[in-house]
Amino acid sequence: MIPAGASLDGRVAEMRREFDASFARPPAPEPPPSEPLLRFTAGGTRFFARLRDLSGVLPCAVVVPVPGARRGLLGLTVVRGQILPLYALATLLELPGSAPAPRWILVPAGGAGAGLGVDFVEGASRILESAVLEVSSAARRDGGKRGLLQEAAGSRALLDVASVVASLRNSKQPSQQEG
Amino acid sequence: MxxxxxxxxxxxxxxxxxxxxxxxxxxxxxxxxxxxxxxxxxxxxxxxxxxxxxxxxxxxxxxxxxxxxxxxxxxxxxxxxxxxxxxxxxxxxxxxxxxxxxxxxxxxxxxxxxxxxxxxxxxxxxxxxxxxxxxxxxxxxxxxxxxxxxxxxxxxxxxxxxxxxxxxxxxxxxxxxxxxxxxxxxxxxxxxxxxxxxxxxxxxxxxxxxxxRIGTAVNHVQSSSAELQAASNQQATGARQQSSAMTEITTTISELLATSKQIAESAQRVAHLADQASGSARGGDGAVQKGQEAVAQIKRQMDLIVNHMLELGRRSQQIGGIAEIITELAEQTNILAINATIEAAGAGEAGKRFGVVADEIRKLADRVGGSAKEAKGLIDETRQAVNTTVMATEGGAKAVEAGARQFGDVAESFRQIAELVRTSNEAVREIELSTKQQSSAVQQVNGAVAEVAQSSRETEASTTQTLQTASQLATLARDLAQFIRAEKAA
CATH class of the missing domain: 1.20.120.1730 (Four Helix Bundle (Hemerythrin (Met), subunit A))
Structure with a gap:
């Protein structure tokens, strides 16, 4: 642990020592079953998302607006050579406040055919399954939330990416039928 | 006839x-x-x-x-x-x-x-x-x-x-x-x-x-005696008032004399202090000139410090740019590690070990990113400190420059003060001389007032005597008038 008030040289030395020590440490025992989660921010609200619900996290490079786009559709973008519609996750979750232009794109797993724009990707963490608190079904429907995680800075919602993608599909079908 | x-x-x-x-x-x-x-x-x-x-x-x-x-x-x-x-x-x-x-x-x-x-x-x-x-x-x-x-x-x-x-x-x-x-x-x-x-x-x-003629003269003497009595009464009252006023004036002049002596002593002390102030002003002028030279040296040093601090700011900005690159690289590495973790999770059991490595890379990227953020924060703090220092140094340089000008003004003020002190010294000596002359004059006035007071008392006494004489004259005039009327009747 690097002390907060240490000098820069001391910090560098400590980091180098820990980096070197990491190779010398024996393999850690089998950790308890945990789930890798992505920490990100959308519309000023912090969320978790299961990495297994995603197929990729990419920076948002170019977004081409689409005339007459539905609510939450920012435009079209290119992800790994494939053209995908990019939706603003904060708008889809109906979060209060104006959502800034997304910097990152969450690509749902399973060939959802859409990207979710988020504000900021903080990183990834492993969270025990037992740490996830279940939320009510009404909250799960309204916000696409599957649970809550208690952190030191407060609670953070666990985003149900599959339900968000399902809601997108459900909202597309009437238009396709109409088309 | x-x-x-x-x-x-x-x-x-x-x-x-x-x-x-x-x-x-x-x-x-x-x-x-x-x-x-x-x-x-x-x-x-x-x-x-x-x-x-x-x-x-x-x-x-x-x-x-x-x-x-x-x-x-x-x-x-x-x-x-x-x-x-x-x-x-x-x-x-x-x-x-x-x-x-x-x-x-x-x-x-x-x-x-x-x-x-x-x-x-x-x-x-x-x-x-x-x-x-x-x-x-x-x-x-x-x-x-x-x-x-x-x-x-x-x-x-x-x-x-x-x-x-x-x-x-x-x-x-x-x-x-x-x-x-x-x-x-x-x-x-x-x-x-x-x-x-x-x-x-x-x-x-x-x-x-x-x-x-004597009758006419007696009538005149009677009227004049009455007028003389009235005038003597007024004169006696005036003389008493004048005597009391002279007593008060004597007391006041005595106090004025004491005050004049105190002023003369104070003027002497002020003259002595003015001499000391004049010497201090001359010494202060030399000290101010030395201080002015020292301030000029400080200004040159401050300019040098400002240049160094500006160079330090530019270097810090470059370091900040590098830290931003590191941060960006760490973020990209983190994203790559996240994507690698996602790919490893998608690969099933075969990607499990790859996922561990990716997870380690992600942690390392997190730590690098955190350290880069810390470094960037430190650099920002350093740049802010440098900017603050530069601003403070510039402000100090300006202050030093203003101080140099102030020193010039102070030197000029010291010269003016020395001149004013010299003028004040002359004025104080004139005041001292004038106060001594005033004290002497006040003593003379005091003596004159004492003589006037004595004259007033003598005037009061003589007025009383005049009043008595006027009364006797009036009595004598009545007797003479009665005598003349008796002589005419006879």
């Missing part, structure tokens, strides 16, 4: 006229007395003597005749001697008569007597000679009867006539003297009456004029 003349002139004129009358009386008296005396002297000295000499001559003639008769009878020579003695006395008597003769008639009478007496002597000598020679006495008697006796009778007649004339002259002299004395008495009586009348009139006029 004219009313334009003063009472003194009138009184002097009256006395002069009275004295003139007295002198006139004296002159008249002297004239009358002299006339009477002259008449008396003439009677006594001339006529009476002539009478006596005539009587003596008659006696001598009778004696000589008797002596001649005795010789004729006795033929005794002793009678001749007696005869000669009588003859000598008779000659002397004639000389006296001749000498005392003043009138022609007297001188003619004396000449006749001399001639008759010579004839008598010749007749006597002839008889005596005959007696000596002749024996007959009868013839001698007859000769005597015929010659001597007629000559003797003639002389007697002439003497009687002379005596009658002299007696007549004596009577005339007496009468003349009496008339002169009477005239003098009458003149003196007339002049005396005139003098008495004039003196009475003059006294009446002077008394009436004096009464009128």
């Amino acid at each position: 004219g009313s334009s003349l003063t009472f003194g002139q009138k009184l002097g004129g009256g006395f002069a006229i009275t004295v003139a009358f007295a002198a006139l009386i004296l002159v008249v008296a002297i004239y009358a007395l002299r006339s009477a005396v002259e008449s008396k002297d003439k009677v006594i000295d001339l006529n009476a003597r002539n009478l006596a000499d005539a009587g003596q001559l008659s006696s001598d003639v009778e004696g000589a005749s008797s002596s001649a008769r005795g010789f004729l009878l006795t033929k005794d020579e002793a009678y001749i001697g007696r005869l000669n003695q009588r003859r000598d006395a008779a000659v002397n008597d004639l000389k006296e008569l001749r000498a005392n003769s003043n009138t022609d008639s007297e001188r003619r009478a004396v000449a006749e007597l001399t001639r008759l007496y010579a004839g008598l002597n010749d007749a006597v000598d002839k008889v005596i000679a005959e007696r000596r020679t002749a024996a007959d006495l009868t013839a001698v008697v007859k000769t005597f009867e015929d010659v001597v006796q007629p000559a003797k009778d003639k002389i007697s007649l002439e003497l009687q006539s002379f005596v009658a004339d002299q007696e007549k002259l004596v009577a005339d002299g007496k009468k003349s003297s009496t008339e002169a004395a009477s005239l003098a008495i009458n003149m003196m009586i007339a002049v005396g009456v005139l003098a008495v009348v004039f003196a009475s009139g003059l006294g009446f006029l002077l008394t009436r004029s004096l009464g009128t």
